[in-house]
Structure formats: structure tokens, C-alpha cells
Amino acid sequence: MTVLIVGATSAIAHQTARLFAAEGAALALAARNPDKLAAAAADLRARGAEAVHELAYDALDDDAHQRVVTEATALLGGIDAALVAHGVLPPAETVHTDADAALQSFTVNATSVIAVMTHLANTMEQQGHGTLAVISSVAGDRGRPSNYVYGAAKAAVTAFASGLRARLHGTGVEVVTIKPGPVDTPMIVGVHEPGLLAADPEGVGARIHRAMRRGEGVVYTPGYWRPVMAAVRSIPDRLFKRLDW
Amino acid sequence: MSVTARSQREHLSWGRTPRLRPARVVRPAWTSDVPAALAAAAASGQRVLAYGQGRSYGDACLNEGGTLVDTQNLDRFLYFDPESGVLRAESGVTLAQILALVVPHGWFLPVTPGTKYVTLGGAVANDVHGKNHHAAGTFGRFVTRLALARSTGEVLELTPDDDLFRATVAGLGLTGLILWVEIRLHPIASDQIEGRSTKFSTLAEFFALSEAASARSPYVVSWIDTLRPEGRGLLMEGDHAPDGGLPEPGVSPPAARLAVPVDAPGWALSRPTVRAFNAAYYGRQRAKAVETRGHYEPFFYPLDAVRDWNRGYGRRGFFQYQFVVPFADGDAAVREILGRLAASGEGSFLAVLKTFGDVPSPGLMSFPRPGVTLALDLPNRGERTVRLLRGCDEIVRQSGGAVYPAKDACMTPESFRTFFPQWEAFAEHLDPAFSSSFWRRVTGEAASRH
Structure with a gap:
């Protein structure tokens, strides 16, 4: 099995990659920071990956999207599965008032994702098989005052993946949309304040692996986010606009 | 695997006492983030200490008022x-x-x-x-x-x-x-351990059995009933079996099946329950010696089967105590300490007795040294337990032994210097920004550098 992971230094993507490595898959990892990429690759080699290739990928570079797919296809001899996992959570205070910062984060979280998924879809459709997974977010289900720029980009990814899944139906290519809730990955840990309701990245990574293995459609993880977000979407706007969250 | 919310780590030690809180916890995602995290802590004047899984028992992994660098994500x-x-x-x-x-x-x-x-x-x-x-x-x-x-x-x-x-x-x-x-x-050639389990009913018998077992088996450990000062127990020895197969790569070993979800009430591990447990544990094996064979998991990690077993001691936590005394004095010192524990009315569930060999460690401050070592846990009953353990420290000092810092929450600076006379040579290698609650306790060093 051959797997391309774009944004391979993300904590969640790395947990998923470990499970593919343990199965002996050949991996191509793409990320921006070469040192972190090397650390992630070494871990996957030790865990039994048949091969691990490191590819430089900068989501803000327009040429990178086609290149990463072409390079991975050549190195792996085809791409059986791909996980598009890169993204940034921009600081609200900046992106709410700074249009350039808002658009730049949108490029990383949405435009580049659409580009790389389009190239992957072409490759997989030509192969006649493939699993194309993307990490969207529950934040894309409704724009909240605290993270609507991020949410808007994820909404674009969710809608894009939904349409792509339908277009590729019957071609042998499955499109998997992953919508994680908050995941426990921050660097500074609170000491006295009570814990935030954050999922552990290992469990989320394992859920993604299972969804890719089965070719599931839309996956909320942890699963309770599906009914929670259904409820959130149903809140009328005249009420929703008063919520500060 | 189910996806669950990760509970906020408490950053306590495994004994859950003393409850000393850091001022700040940082959790670097990459080893390349660590130098900057250390520099930031050092610049703020706070003392720094790494925190792994919090499995040392006393205050060796705690840093009250300082920065803990949680290494949870350095897992590659x-x-x-x-x-x-x-x-x-x-x-x-x-x-x-x-x-x-x-x-x-x-x-x-x-x-x-x-x-x-x-x-x-x-x-x-x-x-x-x-x-x-x-x-x-x-x-x-x-x-x-x-x-x-x-x-x-x-x-x-x-x-x-x-x-x-x-x-x-x-x-x-x-x-x-x-x-x-x-x-x-x-x-290893398999994931199985084969060996035998032998009963002993006195300490003298333990020493004879242990010497014979150590000569033939690489793994030897004994459980001892601390409520019986004559020293009855079970000696378990074993080695990796030459046959029995290895698991497939990528297959995880079984996770803990049981868990203590909350702090248990105070009576859960009290004297009557310990007595009943000990009698059952000793009585379970009827023959003097039985051959054993099984997966390495229960042989090496019996308590890992119960997740968060430390919470069984309740909110006040417990003290773990492990000492080593040279063979010359071993019998008498172990006997005296067991006698004191029995007299105090404190029982210990899993008291572990074994002998250390003379293979030297590269570690300057390493605890093991040739002799007999006893490890046990005691519920925290405040000053009373501290007094009991300091009395035991005194016996260990007189025998020329030492107490294990990784399990200690009580030893005095005087005891520490006696157990580890090389501590001043060690102190020359300290990182000036690093410290721990244990180190400050046993050296009397100040918490802040400003």
C-alpha cells in the first residue's frame, strides 16, 4: 500500500501515519519544515514503514500542489491513499481585521487544499482506484464569532469534498471528509484551570485510519460531534448572533 | 480504539503526595522546541524540570513553583x-x-x-x-x-x-x-516467561532460596507478607522461554482491563483488607514450588493490569519506600524494619523483596548496590507515616544502605548525604536552571535563583 500525507508534521496526521507504517505501507510525507519532517519520517521508518520519502511542501507556493502529487506518484509508483492534513489556526485578533492575513490563512486552509485535492483526484481517477481523505473541521459546519475565518475555509473544504465525492462515485475513488472537534495539541498546558474538552490525537488519528481503510464518507471524531453540530446548525440566527463562543 | 477526551494531566507523582504544584507547564511538540523552552524558563528565573509519565512516587518528578517540561509529545x-x-x-x-x-x-x-x-x-x-x-x-x-x-x-x-x-x-x-x-x-525467542514460584516461610529461607535462584535464573523477585514479621512469602524466578512464538508486528499488547476511576475511600486499603489479600495471595499456591509459564505481561507488570491503581489509596495518596542494605547486615535490618511495620499496624499490599548484584552502574548517583532490597507502599497517614519511615531510614543508615530517591518523599538532608556521599561531586554537573522539589528538600537549596 502506498500513502501520501500532505501536512505530515501535524500531530493528528502523524498518528494516522503510524498505523499505516505498522502495516508496512510505503509513505510519502510532505511538509514545510524539513527538520520536523525528518523527525516524523524517522519515527515511521522505525515503526515498520516499507519506505518513507520526505517531500518539501509549502501551501503558499502555487507550484507546490502539482509538484507534490507528481513527485509522490513517481516515488511510490502510484498513490493508493492520500491524507490532506495541513492547516493553520490563525489568531482571531489578527484575521478579524487584517484582510491580507485572513486571505493568507484561507489560502493555506482552503485554496491550497482544493488545488492539491484536484491533482490527487486526477491521479486517482486515472489509476482507477484510491482513497482521498481530507481533514476539515466541525468549525466548518457553522461560523462562530471566535473562529469564522478558519471556519469559512473549512466550510469550503467540506463543500468541495462533498461535490468531489459525488462526482467520483463509481470511479473507484473514495473521498473521505474528516471533521475533528478540538484536539489536545497545544504547547502551553494550563496548570490550574480545568481541562478543556479536547480529544486525544492518538484516538483521532486511529479513527482517520479506520475511515480511510473503509472508505467512509463524512466522519465526525469524536463521534458525539455529529449530533452536537446538528444541534448547533439548527440554532436560529437571531439567537445564534447573541452567542459569544 | 475509541476516541475520548484526554483528561487534564495533574502533574502529580505516582504516590499522589506531596501535592506540590508547578507554576507553569510547557509541552514541546518537537525536540527542536526544547532549547527555546528551557531558555524562556531560565530567563524568567524559574527552575526547570522534565516531567514524563509521573511514575516516580515522591517528589523527584515535582517542581513546586517552577516550570515543568512535559515530555508527553516527545514520543518518536x-x-x-x-x-x-x-x-x-x-x-x-x-x-x-x-x-x-x-x-x-x-x-x-x-x-x-x-x-x-x-x-x-x-x-x-x-x-x-x-x-x-x-x-x-x-x-x-x-x-x-x-x-x-x-x-x-x-x-x-x-x-x-x-x-x-x-x-x-x-x-x-x-x-x-x-x-x-x-x-x-x-x-528473545518468544514472548513467554517460564520459571517457578516457591513458597518461603522465614527470612532465612528467603535468603537461601534467593541465592540458589539468582545463580540459575536471570529474573528473580519475591513478594513478602509485611503483616508477618517472620517473613513469609513467594519467590518467583524465570527466564524468556526458548519457544512459544512472537506476536505479529503492529499488533498491540492487551491494554489495562481494570481501572480505579476515582480516589477510593480511606478504608479500601486498610489493615483488614491487606490481611485478607495477603492470606489469599500466600494461600493460593498450595505446593511448596510450582512450575510457571505465561506471557511476559503478568510476570513483569502485574499492576499495569489495573489502570490508575494508585488512586486506590484515596485522596491523601501513599508513600512508597524502597531501601537496600548490604548482605552482611541484611537479615537483621530487614527483620527490624519488618518488625517496626508490623508493630505500627501498617500493612503493605505488595511488598517486594529481592537481592541486588554487584554489576556496577555507570550512574554516579545510582541507587542499587550489592545487598538485599525491600520495596513497599504505605497509605499516607500524615506525620505518623513520616515518623515511621524516618525511623526506618535510621536503620538503613546504620547498616550502610540507602533509600531510593525515585520513591522517596521523606528522607532528611542528613540521611540523603549518608546514602549518597558522592552528591557533592554530582552537584558540579547540575544544570544551573534545573532543580526539583526532591533536590531542594534534600539539599536545602532555594527555589528561585533571584
Whole structure:
């Protein structure tokens, strides 16, 4: 099995990659920071990956999207599965008032994702098989005052993946949309304040692996986010606009 | 695997006493983030200490009012050669994660403590020992190389030839932050342990049995009933079986089936329950000696089957106490300490008795030394328990023994200096920004550098 992971230094993507490595898959990892990429690759080699290739990928570079797919296809001899996992959570205070910062984060979280998924879809459709997974977010289900720029980009990814899944139906290519809730990955840990309701990245990574293995459609993880977000979407706007969250 | 919310880590030690809180906890995602995290803490004047899985018992992993660097996310393997058995991993990797990777390839930890949920960094910093100490020595003997981040911003790669390496092994995390460790693994042909379990009814019998078992078996450990001062118990010995097969790569070993979800009420581990448990445990085996064979998991890690078993002692927590006394005095000292425990009315569930061999450790501050060692846990009943343990410290001092810092919450500075007379030579290797609640307690050093 051959797997391309774009944004391979993300904590969640790395947990998923470990499970593919343990199965002996050949991996191509793409990320921006070469040192972190090397650390992630070494871990996957030790865990039994048949091969691990490191590819430089900068989501803000327009040429990178086609290149990463072409390079991975050549190195792996085809791409059986791909996980598009890169993204940034921009600081609200900046992106709410700074249009350039808002658009730049949108490029990383949405435009580049659409580009790389389009190239992957072409490759997989030509192969006649493939699993194309993307990490969207529950934040894309409704724009909240605290993270609507991020949410808007994820909404674009969710809608894009939904349409792509339908277009590729019957071609042998499955499109998997992953919508994680908050995941426990921050660097500074609170000491006295009570814990935030954050999922552990290992469990989320394992859920993604299972969804890719089965070719599931839309996956909320942890699963309770599906009914929670259904409820959130149903809140009328005249009420929703008063919520500060 | 189900996806669950990760509960906020409390950053306590395994004994859950003393409850000393850090001012700040940072959790770097990459080893390359560590130098900046140390520099920031050093610049703020706060003392720094690494925190792994919080499996040391007393205050060796605590840093009241300072910064803890939680190594939870430094959990990557850097290198594993299934041919030679050389493994290099980041310091936050646990021994459980190492076993899951290497056992299918026919390798085992060269030395393992009684829980696999310690980190590699913690295993080095406390120079942990196991049931094979008489044959193999401590964990530090199998460390071939390590990387240490200092608060100066340097990252040093150290080998056993370096003085700083010898200070870092058993250095209680005070020489800097261990970024990664390279170890030599032990070859195995199966995941089974075969051996035997033998009853003894006096301490004298234990010593005779232990000597014979140590001569033939690499792993030897005994459970002893602390409510019976004559010293009845069970001696268990074993070795990796030559047959029985290895698990498939990528298949995880069984996770804990039981858990203590909340702090238990105070009576849960009181004298009557301990007495009933001990009688049942001793009485379960009817024959004098029985042959045993089974998976390594229950042989090495019986308590790992109960997740958060430490919460069984309730909110006040418990003290773990482990000492070693030289063979010359061993019988008398162990007998006297067991007598004191019995007289105090404190029982211990799983008291563990074994002998240490004379294989030297590279660690300057390493705890094991030739003799007999006893480890036990006692519920925290405040001043009364502290007085009892300090009285035991006195017996250990007179016998020329030592108490294990990784399990200690009570020893006085005077006892520490007697147990570890080399501490001043060790102190020359400390990173000036690093400290722990344990170190300040036993040296009387100030908490802040300003």
C-alpha cells in the first residue's frame, strides 16, 4: 500500500501515519519544515514503514500542489491513499481585521487544499482506484464569532469534498471528509484551570485510519460531534448572533 | 480504539503526595522546541524540570513553583535496527511503546522496572532496575548514547565515556533535559516467561532460596507478607522461554482491563483488607514450588493490569519506600524494619523483596548496590507515616544502605548525604536552571535563583 500525507508534521496526521507504517505501507510525507519532517519520517521508518520519502511542501507556493502529487506518484509508483492534513489556526485578533492575513490563512486552509485535492483526484481517477481523505473541521459546519475565518475555509473544504465525492462515485475513488472537534495539541498546558474538552490525537488519528481503510464518507471524531453540530446548525440566527463562543 | 477526551494531566507523582504544584507547564511538540523552552524558563528565573509519565512516587518528578517540561509529545522513535537490536528514541517514549515495537522482532528491554508506563527519559534519570539486577545491573548499563539539552542552549551528545553522561544516568533529571536515548536491547525467542514460584516461610529461607535462584535464573523477585514479621512469602524466578512464538508486528499488547476511576475511600486499603489479600495471595499456591509459564505481561507488570491503581489509596495518596542494605547486615535490618511495620499496624499490599548484584552502574548517583532490597507502599497517614519511615531510614543508615530517591518523599538532608556521599561531586554537573522539589528538600537549596 502506498500513502501520501500532505501536512505530515501535524500531530493528528502523524498518528494516522503510524498505523499505516505498522502495516508496512510505503509513505510519502510532505511538509514545510524539513527538520520536523525528518523527525516524523524517522519515527515511521522505525515503526515498520516499507519506505518513507520526505517531500518539501509549502501551501503558499502555487507550484507546490502539482509538484507534490507528481513527485509522490513517481516515488511510490502510484498513490493508493492520500491524507490532506495541513492547516493553520490563525489568531482571531489578527484575521478579524487584517484582510491580507485572513486571505493568507484561507489560502493555506482552503485554496491550497482544493488545488492539491484536484491533482490527487486526477491521479486517482486515472489509476482507477484510491482513497482521498481530507481533514476539515466541525468549525466548518457553522461560523462562530471566535473562529469564522478558519471556519469559512473549512466550510469550503467540506463543500468541495462533498461535490468531489459525488462526482467520483463509481470511479473507484473514495473521498473521505474528516471533521475533528478540538484536539489536545497545544504547547502551553494550563496548570490550574480545568481541562478543556479536547480529544486525544492518538484516538483521532486511529479513527482517520479506520475511515480511510473503509472508505467512509463524512466522519465526525469524536463521534458525539455529529449530533452536537446538528444541534448547533439548527440554532436560529437571531439567537445564534447573541452567542459569544 | 475509541476516541475520548484526554483528561487534564495533574502533574502529580505516582504516590499522589506531596501535592506540590508547578507554576507553569510547557509541552514541546518537537525536540527542536526544547532549547527555546528551557531558555524562556531560565530567563524568567524559574527552575526547570522534565516531567514524563509521573511514575516516580515522591517528589523527584515535582517542581513546586517552577516550570515543568512535559515530555508527553516527545514520543518518536528515531531508529530501530531489528537485526542488531539497537534502538534510539525520544525521551517521552514509554517502555510500553518500545515493547510493542520490538517484541515482534525478537527483542526485549534489557532491564525493566515493575511498570512499563515509565518514559525512557525517566528510566535513565532514575537509573531504574528490575528483577534481573543480580545478572544485568541497571538500565543505565545499556544506554550507549544520549542527547542532553542544557539551559545554555547547547545540545550535547554524550557517551558512557563522558563525565556528564555518568552524572545524567541516575541524575534525577537535574543535569538538563534528556532529548533522546539510544539503548541496546536483549534478544528473545518468544514472548513467554517460564520459571517457578516457591513458597518461603522465614527470612532465612528467603535468603537461601534467593541465592540458589539468582545463580540459575536471570529474573528473580519475591513478594513478602509485611503483616508477618517472620517473613513469609513467594519467590518467583524465570527466564524468556526458548519457544512459544512472537506476536505479529503492529499488533498491540492487551491494554489495562481494570481501572480505579476515582480516589477510593480511606478504608479500601486498610489493615483488614491487606490481611485478607495477603492470606489469599500466600494461600493460593498450595505446593511448596510450582512450575510457571505465561506471557511476559503478568510476570513483569502485574499492576499495569489495573489502570490508575494508585488512586486506590484515596485522596491523601501513599508513600512508597524502597531501601537496600548490604548482605552482611541484611537479615537483621530487614527483620527490624519488618518488625517496626508490623508493630505500627501498617500493612503493605505488595511488598517486594529481592537481592541486588554487584554489576556496577555507570550512574554516579545510582541507587542499587550489592545487598538485599525491600520495596513497599504505605497509605499516607500524615506525620505518623513520616515518623515511621524516618525511623526506618535510621536503620538503613546504620547498616550502610540507602533509600531510593525515585520513591522517596521523606528522607532528611542528613540521611540523603549518608546514602549518597558522592552528591557533592554530582552537584558540579547540575544544570544551573534545573532543580526539583526532591533536590531542594534534600539539599536545602532555594527555589528561585533571584
